[in-house]
Amino acid sequence: MAFELIMLIFTLLNGFDTSAPNDHHLIATYVPIAQEQNGYLQLQQAGKKLVNDETITRVIQDWSGDLASQVCRQNAEALKYWQLGMKRPALQVPEVTGFDTNLTYLSSYRALARLASIQSRLHAEQGDLKKALDLAMDIIGFGSRQQNANGSLINHLVGGACTVIGINRIHQIVHDHPMSIQQLAALDRRLAEITITADGLKDALRTEYTISRNVVSTITSNHLNILNSDIPPILAKILPVMIKKHKTVSLFAETYGALLENTNRRVHDRQRIEVKKPGIGSLIRGNFIGETMHGMLVPALNPAIDKIDRTNTDLAFLRVQVAIKGFRTANNQAWPDTLQELVPQWINRLPEDPFSVPPAPINYSKKKRMLYSVGPDGIDNGGATLKQLQNKGAVVTQWYGVVDPSIVLDPTLLPKAPIK
Numbered sequence: 001m002a003f004e005l006i007m008l009i010f011t012l013l014n015g016f017d018t019s020a021p022n023d024h025h026l027i028a029t030y031v032p033i034a035q036e037q038n039g040y041l042q043l044q045q046a047g048k049k050l051v052n053d054e055t056i057t058r059v060i061q062d063w064s065g066d067l068a069s070q071v072c073r074q075n076a077e078a079l080k081y082w083q084l085g086m087k088r089p090a091l092q093v094p095e096v097t098g099f100d101t102n103l104t105y106l107s108s109y110r111a112l113a114r115l116a117s118i119q120s121r122l123h124a125e126q127g128d129l130k131k132a133l134d135l136a137m138d139i140i141g142f143g144s145r146q147q148n149a150n151g152s153l154i155n156h157l158v159g160g161a162c163t164v165i166g167i168n169r170i171h172q173i174v175h176d177h178p179m180s181i182q183q184l185a186a187l188d189r190r191l192a193e194i195t196i197t198a199d200g201l202k203d204a205l206r207t208e209y210t211i212s213r214n215v216v217s218t219i220t221s222n223h224l225n226i227l228n229s230d231i232p233p234i235l236a237k238i239l240p241v242m243i244k245k246h247k248t249v250s251l252f253a254e255t256y257g258a259l260l261e262n263t264n265r266r267v268h269d270r271q272r273i274e275v276k277k278p279g280i281g282s283l284i285r286g287n288f289i290g291e292t293m294h295g296m297l298v299p300a301l302n303p304a305i306d307k308i309d310r311t312n313t314d315l316a317f318l319r320v321q322v323a324i325k326g327f328r329t330a331n332n333q334a335w336p337d338t339l340q341e342l343v344p345q346w347i348n349r350l351p352e353d354p355f356s357v358p359p360a361p362i363n364y365s366k367k368k369r370m371l372y373s374v375g376p377d378g379i380d381n382g383g384a385t386l387k388q389l390q391n392k393g394a395v396v397t398q399w400y401g402v403v404d405p406s407i408v409l410d411p412t413l414l415p416k417a418p419i420k
Helices: 003-012 040-049 053-062 066-074 076-086 106-125 127-147 153-176 181-192 198-220 233-242 245-262 280-284 288-300 302-330
Strands: 361-367 370-372
Touching: 040 076, 040 106, 053 066, 053 106, 066 076, 066 106, 076 106, 076 127, 106 127, 106 153, 127 153, 127 181, 127 198, 153 181, 153 198, 153 302, 181 302, 198 245, 198 288, 198 302, 245 288, 288 302, 302 370
Parallel strands: none
Antiparallel strands: 361 370
16 A cells, blocks of 8 residues: 555656647558468568578678589578569568567578579579579569568568668679670669659558557556566556656657658758657656657667668669660770760669759769769768779779668679679
């Protein structure tokens, strides 16, 4: 009785909760698609058939044709199911409703993309560019469908990583193998059909908000075994007093609302969401736990918004690279003086650099044979090479201060020689 009285006094001193926020526009809507349209189950089977994940990574990092062939033979079943999944028009993962939702299937997605990349490289080295390009395009489709689907944010980000694996594979094919003008034109048409929009990211943010909302509701209703762990009874009574349900949900609603607004803005117009660290004020407001939860989560969300721009810029670089190769094939290997020479014969229009201010096409240095993007400061830095890619004459891509190259660019899959 005394404990309950103390808790009541504490609640009165800290005030009561606010009313629930108007957050209907932030609630995720999950509409299941027909099973025969969805490749998820086939991908599940592919993940279960994977063997020697470590060897897959080793082959990517230190290429060996013999070891690559062995890996593909060992994973023939995984590749078969993966390709069956790619034949389905959609890729929808199960609905994610809480932090305890099982997402283990994502651990195999990147490995499957890398495995398909290895198989694609083997096809290319054996002279079958059609199969090599088809597989690489499937990898891009694998990733972009995850990015455009209504899964969780981690699903969206894994999709982005898979998309880049496919992009890098095509980079290497275009650099390393002679291709006719007809082949290059056909490849550009296929690449032009790849669309990664903000809609999938918006769905992912709404899913994350819904998860946060559900977790807060669980905690404040004393159902505290959300992590499948036993909560001591005394703690089960204290915790709800240290968190205000509607105040906490309102914090998340304000943040996710701002993040959704950011998805409609260009990179340089986006607002960086700042979060104050919980302190004495949080205790006084009686929402220390709620503000702590909010403060832990939000910093990880800011950089996620820019990843679509990075992926689309990578796609833009690839299309321009294909156009440059077409130009050089038709002009005795001469390099264009400017990218405008590629329009409209080799590419219908020059892709825009989302990181430039004001909006402008991506940059090109004939002298350094590079395509590059300006940095978030809007300064044209001249396209200096990455340390990992200081191969004379190579065409590489670079963002200044925008992205860690080790995350987006896989040096082992990039060209080791100029465009042929």
